[in-house]
Amino acid sequence: MAKSARIRAEDCRAISGLLGDCRDLGDDRHAWREHALSGLARLIDAELGILGEMAGCRSGRPRDLGTVTLGWQAGFVPRRAFDAHFEAFNREPDTYMPTMVEGFRYFDPAEGFCLRRTDLRADRPWYTSAEYQRTMTSFGADHILWCFRPIPHASDNNFGLVIFRGRRRRDFDARELRLVRETAAVLAPLVGGPLARFTDPSPRDLPPRARQVLACLLEGDGDKQAAARLRLSPHTVNQYVKLIFRHFGVSSRTELLARWIRRGWGSRFSWLEG
Numbered sequence: 650m651a652k653s654a655r656i657r658a659e660d661c662r663a664i665s666g667l668l669g670d671c672r673d674l675g676d677d678r679h680a681w682r683e684h685a686l687s688g689l690a691r692l693i694d695a696e697l698g699i700l701g702e703m704a705g706c707r708s709g710r711p712r713d714l715g716t717v718t719l720g721w722q723a724g725f726v727p728r729r730a731f732d733a734h735f736e737a738f739n740r741e742p743d744t745y746m747p748t749m750v751e752g753f754r755y756f757d758p759a760e761g762f763c764l765r766r767t768d769l770r771a772d773r774p775w776y777t778s779a780e781y782q783r784t785m786t787s788f789g790a791d792h793i794l795w796c797f798r799p800i801p802h803a804s805d806n807n808f809g810l811v812i813f814r815g816r817r818r819r820d821f822d823a824r825e826l827r828l829v830r831e832t833a834a835v836l837a838p839l840v841g842g843p844l845a846r847f848t849d850p851s852p853r854d855l856p857p858r859a860r861q862v863l864a865c866l867l868e869g870d871g872d873k874q875a876a877a878r879l880r881l882s883p884h885t886v887n888q889y890v891k892l893i894f895r896h897f898g899v900s901s902r903t904e905l906l907a908r909w910i911r912r913g914w915g916s917r918f919s920w921l922e923g
Contacts, residue, residue, distance in 0.1 A: 654823035656831065663692055664828070668835050671844060676914040677853055678845040682717040689832055690719055690812065693825040697790055697813040702840070702847055706753050706761070706797055706807045711742045714806065715847030720788075720813070730787055747780060749811070752795050761798035761807065761837075763830040765821050791816045796829050798837035800846070808837035843913035850896050852920040859896075862889040864918050866902055867909060 667688045674681040686700040697720030704712045718731060738745045748769050755762045766775065775781055785791060790813035800806045810833055814821065821829075840846055852860055858881070865875035876886045899905045 654827055656824060656827055660692070660824075660828055663688070664832050664835065667692075667832065671836060672839070672913070673915045673917040674919050675839070675843045676845055676851075676909070676912070676918075677920050678715075678847055678849055678851050679717055679853065680919045681844055683719070685832070685836060686717060686719045686810075689810075689829065692832075693812065693821065693828055694814075695794075695812045695821075696720055696815050697788060699809070699811040701809050702800065703797065703807050703809040704805055706756050706809075707758065707805050709750070709753055711750060711753065713739050716809075734784055734787070745780070746784070748775075748778075748793075749795055753797075756797065758799065761796070761833075763796040763826060763833065764794070765826060766793040767820055785813075788813060789815055792818065792820045794821045794826060794829055796833045798833050800840045801838055801842075803841060808833060808840055845912075850898070852918075855893065855896060859889045859892050860918075860920055862886055863893050864921055866890065866893065866905060867916065867918075 667685060670688070671681040671685050674684055682700045686698045690696070690698050697718075699716050699718050701716030702714035704714055713735065716735070720731075734745075743750050748766060752762055752764050752769055755764065770778075785793075792814040794812045796810040796812075798808045800808055810829065812821070812829065836844065845851065852863055855863065858879070861879055862875055862881075865878055870878065872883050872886045872890065875881075876883045879886070894900060894905070897905060897908060899908060
């Protein structure tokens, strides 16, 4: 293996730490992805990223199933412009991002694909393309790295990661490509298990007080104990419990706890914040 493609011991530790943090946040479909994306962007020095799920990669008819993004928060690209580009992609993926769609031809059923823009299109046709002029210039971005892997037990549903670097910066090198590939390889198999999918009901979608009651239930409290801890009436707690059961599609505390244990979700409860 070329020296430039080797990953260092500290890289392995960083990926392992990122995986552990994501598992701790795994019951929150947005929180674990935001953490994974920001951690990976720091690791490979990238400014803008997208992490989500996409259907149709193998069939050649891609369709977005949900995303989190990094970059607009720090002003790298206006959020409104970013959302507009996503809407356009969902309407016409072949027209709007043809280079990525071309990459799906290399999709391996077991391992997906991980490629840079320069692996698919040379500089001259790229910089004169409508795709670059229309999309990348509005992002202030140039170099792109795509990494897609299949989600277990989900027909043509895929873990998708897109990382960008700004104009006048160097392309992603072989080591950075491998870092992204290795990170995707440890995260993707856990999606739908310890890492929540976008289709999973999220604790963050509950009202703040209901989230507090949920945390009490997951820590083993009954209605009276939760009421005492939260300074609510038992009747109010009971109403929140019913709301929680409906939200997660369960009918008892046992089912609720079993759901958390079966999925391997921890007790960090990031959704209590904010």
